[in-house]
Amino acid sequence: MWWTKNEESGVRDSWCNVKIMHKPVLLEEVLENLLISKSGIYFDATVGTGGHAEAIVSHLDPEGKLICMDRDESLLEIAKKRLDKYKDKVEFGHFCFSQIKDFVLALKIKEISGFLFDLGVCSLHLDDPQRGFSFQSDGPLDMRMDPSQSKTASFVVNNYSLSDLTKILFEFGQERFSKRIAGAIVREREKKQISTTFELRKLVESKVNPRYRIKSLARVFQAIRIEVNDELEELRKGLDQAIQLLAPQGRLCVLGYHSLEHQIVKERMKIKSKETLRMITKKPIVPSAQEIKDNPRARSAKLWVAEKLSS
Ligand SMILES: C[S@@+](CC[C@H](N)C(=O)[O-])C[C@H]1O[C@@H](n2cnc3c(N)ncnc32)[C@H](O)[C@@H]1O
Known part of the structure; x- marks a missing residue:
């Protein structure tokens, strides 16, 4: 059935x-x-x-x-x-x-x-750029495990307050540069909506020492995914x-x-x-x-x- x-x-x-x-x-x-x-x-x-x-x-x-x-x-x-x-x-x-x-x-x-x-996401989630889970490929900032739910990663990134974004990156991503990255997100979205995984990736990369880039990207994407899917x-x-x-x-x-x-x-x-x-x-x-x-x-x-x- x-x-x-x-x-x-x-x-x-x-x-x-x-x-x-x-x-x-x-x-x-x-x-x-x-x-x-x-x-x-x-x-x-x-x-x-x-x-x-x-x-x-x-x-x-x-x-x-x-x-x-x-x-x-x-x-x-x-x-x-x-x-x-x-x-x-x-x-x-x-x-x-x-x-x-x-x-x-x-x-x-x-x-x-x-x-x-x-727990977590399936390989198919990560491998499909259209689902927006991975910073390795460009796609819409989505990250919903259930595409029928309304809250997307784009909503979180473009609407959450600076303090909420900082908190999420810190608590769900254990990202030590959370304040810096959240600040960059808020400044960028004042100019233009952040709608793709590569736009978010670029922002993170601009704020983190190249040595920590991959780890920070993984943490930021994990944090937002956790928030989107509660x-x-x-x-x-x-x-x-x-x-x-x-x-x-x-x-x-x-x-x-x-x-x-x-x-x-x-x-x-x-x-x-x-x-x-x-x-x-x-x-x-x-x-x-x-x-x-x-x-x-x-x-x-x-x-x-x-x-x-x-x-
Ligand atoms: C790691 S995959 C499972 C892979 C599976 N064991 C297999 O062998 O193919 C995790 C799955 O859990 C689902 N999932 C994650 N959180 C969930 C939740 N709160 N309720 C129901 N399903 C959830 C995801 O959509 C994903 O398909």
């Missing part, structure tokens, strides 16, 4: 023909830690192009089920095609983390055997809802890629481990040197695993 929250948002068919798929990170480790029973009901909260999902569903018994969700409808469409041969066992939904409970309720399911969150609040809400819905002994597996995500996952699991969770990973699992060589985007990944206690 195909669930959608917004029929209007449209699916970009061209993406379904993309040959270079997102490589699932720490795949064996995720399967090993997530799948406690082959007949369980699992939930992939970030299905993307369906790499982890395909591996999960292929390990399930006929009674097992997989619920797949993503806030990007075009990626859901790709995952749906990829998982077509398992369609009797899979549900798809166009939702975001803060709507997990609503989705599970709509499916009339009470408990989930395991949740997977593979990523940290979404993560907090999603984790709390998932923990509530987990069955006793059910597993929560979270793959994070930067320190702000790691911090929230650690903090949430720690708080909940006083009442409802047991940490399985005292230290997070990280990719091997070989995996990083094969898939450089895995280099900053950390996998956290916790188990719901029996009440």
Whole structure:
């Protein structure tokens, strides 16, 4: 069955023909830690192009089920095609983390055997200049994971106050030149709207020592992306809802890629481990040197695993 929250948002068919798929990170480790029973009901909260999902569903018994969700409808469409041969066992939904409970309720399911969150953006997001996520290619300043939402990166850059921009760059990008860069943005937009990734890139480059350029660009783009998609609040809400819905002994597996995500996952699991969770990973699992060589985007990944206690 195909669930959608917004029929209007449209699916970009061209993406379904993309040959270079997102490589699932720490795949064996995720399967090993997530799948406690082959007949369980699992939930992939970030299905993307369906790499982890395909591996999960292929390990399930006929009674097992997989619920797949993503806030990007075009990626859901790709995952749906990829998982077509398992369609009797899979549900798809166009939702975001803060709507997990609503989705599970709509499916009339009470408990989930395991949740997977593979955070951040998908390779396809970064590789498509039209989505505006990357400073490596020129495109509109967009950065919405869900193109049906109204707030874009261009809105943030052109409308937020100097102090809000400085705060975002500092808090979400940990960018030490945040004041300087935010100041340059505000001065530039007084002359002309900043509408493309390369316009923003040029501004950042003009304010930062060449030695730090790439790092600053990565931080500034990360910060604006986090703000546009409200990523940290979404993560907090999603984790709390998932923990509530987990069955006793059910597993929560979270793959994070930067320190702000790691911090929230650690903090949430720690708080909940006083009442409802047991940490399985005292230290997070990280990719091997070989995996990083094969898939450089895995280099900053950390996998956290916790188990719901029996009440
Ligand atoms: C790293 S990719 C997942 C890749 C996937 N595991 C695979 O193997 O193809 C992360 C996905 O999570 C989605 N996502 C990020 N934040 C989300 C949120 N708050 N709610 C729902 N989906 C989200 C993104 O749209 C993206 O497709």
